[in-house]
Amino acid sequence: MKYYIIAGEASGDLHGSNLMKALYKEDAQAEIRFWGGDLMQKVGGTLVKHYRELAFMGFAEVVQNLGTILRNISSCKKDIEAFAPDAIIFIDYPGFNMRIAAWAKKKGIPTHYYISPQIWAWKENRIKAIKRDVDYMYVILPFEKDFYEGKHGFPVQFVGHPLIDAVEEYRSSADSTFRERHRLDDRPIIALLPGSRKQEITKLLSQMLTVVPHFEQFQFVIAGAPSQDFEFYQRFLTDKNVAFVSNDTYGLLNVAYAALVTSGTATLETALFKVPQVVLYKANPISYQIAKRIITLKYISLVNLIMDREVVTELIQEDCNSKSIYAAFSKIVEQQGREEILQNYDILIDKLGGKGASELTARLINKNL
Template identity: 60%
Template structure:
């Protein structure tokens, strides 16, 4: 069958690439065409129609400023789907774009599968009606999402979380070897995951590194984003602040603790069993808008949302400051809070259902009639 896949960001590229591998195992006559990234390109042995780096506009202001580009990309995508005529359209999260494409594909009689639900339970719940009309199969990766859709009379399949697939396949790592191979010193590591966009990274790194004088027995190591060059990070690097690129999982597994900007990375860090502090700060305008449109949500990190309690500390806006970072980081480097967090991470993995999300999703997609 012919599959057209749309992933609009780095995490979507990862999950879509694993899904593509699973589809290839189940459908010997597979053809792919896709919007995504390098991981998908490696599986398909071809370039994406559009790379996610050209699509990823985050935040209300950034989307508004780039609306013309977004609308142009939607038009290109529609024309390309009509020309390609896939048997199945697979949408990976990225709702602002993908729900428009779902409606168009349905008008052409193409089967539409949504893998990794938009966070409609947090905001824009009205989009459920769009999904009812234009999506044939909804595949969700968070256990509470199945109940959310059931409430709205949508039959959603919980397939498990694909991050467990990616993490369970990792080979064991030796922290001392990792340090030597990457030019790090012998001190224990505190990993810094400041995000992926230039302005966000600069803001978050300044805040994260403000604690360094309080932790002289540790070295801080920045996880570089694929979208940013090594030169960009040089101004932050010195004897006890280092940088590694494209090795985030290995860095985390070699670390004592991590400071992580809110997003998928907070869940990845927890699943790798590394105690963390979740950090979030946006422009005050974006934050005030978000507060008014996000409803009935007590937490911003996926870890806390899934567990429905505060497992990891969230420092948001003004709470994200040097004093609070020092206090919380001290509490997870050693002691009772660290042990409690690690115990909760074990329960988190159990809640997410274990390995096999990509295989379960592929089985449903290949058998879509």
């Protein structure tokens, strides 16, 4: 069978790579062509376009780059037609993928959506397009099944969360050389995860670094995104107590004592590694004001959304300042604060379901072809 996969972000690259491994196990003759990143490229298949050329953050940035986005959509359609796949598999990235899904449906190409657009957060009216253009939906968050089937009468398959497998696979094979490889000392490590896009890194990393002078007993380590060059991070490496690792976030989380994390998939990854965290978010002011008026969620982190209560502190926009970060960080490095978060992480993991999300999704995709 021929599969065309579209992932437009770093998290999609991770989930896409694990899905590709599972598809190759299910179908030894599989031909896969994809939009994604380095992780997917390592598995095999043919990379059409890297996600670093696709990621635009926020409303203002999307408007500014609209011409590039429209050219990418046109290019993608032409490439799909030339490849003539048996199925298109969309991984999140809804602004782009839903346009392709509408076109593919008219062309009669089966459409499979793995990792639902977060329409439960905003743009709920997208359910009309999903019902029209998506043949099969595979969801990874427990509350999404109730949302789609109970509220909107659209059948979906809850497959569990693929990060459970990704983290467990890493931990089972991880060695003890992380500190040695990155020339770190024996102090407890604090992971700084400022995101993968230049806009969010620029806004958030400088805020994260404000706590460094107050906690000399820790070693702070920036997790460099694979989509960014080292030169971009150099301006942030002025303190001798701040180190940098590139493309080794899981290695960092595996040894971290605590973390400051940008909202997104990384909040859940940090929880699965059982690292206490503070979640930060700061966007373009225009983008934030627009988002605040149309997003009705109580929380921005996946950890709190899944638990439906505040398990980890979220510091958003004006609250994302040096004073608030210091106060929240101080709590998670103290024993009582750590223990409370870790106990809640155990409950979170139970809610996420069992192992094997990628394998189950691959089986269902093949069954539905």
